[in-house]
Amino acid sequence: MGAHPHGWWILLHLVLFVFWLGGDLGVFYSSRFVIDPTPTPAARSAALGIMTGLDLAPKICLVLFLPSGVTLMALEPHGAHAFGIELFPWWSVALAWVVAAIWLALTIVTHRTHGRVRPAYLGDLVLRVTVVVAMAGSGIYTLIATEPFGVTTNPKWLGAKLLLYAAAVAAGLGIRMTLRPFGSAFATLQTDGSTPETERVLTRSVDGCLPYVWTIWGSVLAAAALGVLKPGAHL
Numbered sequence: 001m002g003a004h005p006h007g008w009w010i011l012l013h014l015v016l017f018v019f020w021l022g023g024d025l026g027v028f029y030s031s032r033f034v035i036d037p038t039p040t041p042a043a044r045s046a047a048l049g050i051m052t053g054l055d056l057a058p059k060i061c062l063v064l065f066l067p068s069g070v071t072l073m074a075l076e077p078h079g080a081h082a083f084g085i086e087l088f089p090w091w092s093v094a095l096a097w098v099v100a101a102i103w104l105a106l107t108i109v110t111h112r113t114h115g116r117v118r119p120a121y122l123g124d125l126v127l128r129v130t131v132v133v134a135m136a137g138s139g140i141y142t143l144i145a146t147e148p149f150g151v152t153t154n155p156k157w158l159g160a161k162l163l164l165y166a167a168a169v170a171a172g173l174g175i176r177m178t179l180r181p182f183g184s185a186f187a188t189l190q191t192d193g194s195t196p197e198t199e200r201v202l203t204r205s206v207d208g209c210l211p212y213v214w215t216i217w218g219s220v221l222a223a224a225a226l227g228v229l230k231p232g233a234h235l
Helices: 007-033 040-074 090-112 118-144 156-180 182-192 196-207 210-229
Strands: none
Touching: 007 040, 007 196, 007 210, 040 090, 040 182, 090 118, 090 182, 090 210, 118 156, 118 196
16 A cells, blocks of 8 residues: 655655754855865865855745645644634645745845846845744744634644744745845955954854844744644644
8 A cells, every 4th residue: 555645745844944954064164164164265265165055945845845835734634624614725835835836936036146047036035024924924924813714623733833934935035135244255355365354254243143034044944843742732
């Protein structure tokens, strides 16, 4: 007997979690070499290349987390129906994947071009802000409503998970904003060598991202725990 498709989607969701958090850890470790003034500029450039390459995996996982989660909710036998209707018909799942494919393409282009393709950068930014607002609003409603969307299984855990996903996406935007001075400072390092001012800008840019990084790690870990344990749910 073959495995139920629900199980395969759960596996995909868990794989995305592993690569998201694991990739982020690699980015963090690489960043320590990028801002270390001891190695040569060429060595630090190599470290930056490694960091940038590793950073693509968490970005991909962040995007795919959303449609894979929608698919899981559509397949969930306890919460996929309410008020006698199907909450996530096939077309809504297909739409989630189409939007995710567009978002993923914009994310990859923005990543590889460092935001120099403005339409892709702005499209990715608009989608991220939209996702933050939509997920936060849905999460708050799910937490405060007695039977959100007519679901009677007490899906408070899901509301919290939506809020955590919104927090992770918002933290990613915080990282993007904080790193704005980094590019020009690193270019100066490569052309003019290390100076105290350049090193200050590099360190301030990278270390300024740490609160956002910790927010992402905590959000991803907590979301994974909620998805596995589903505390308080009536299943």
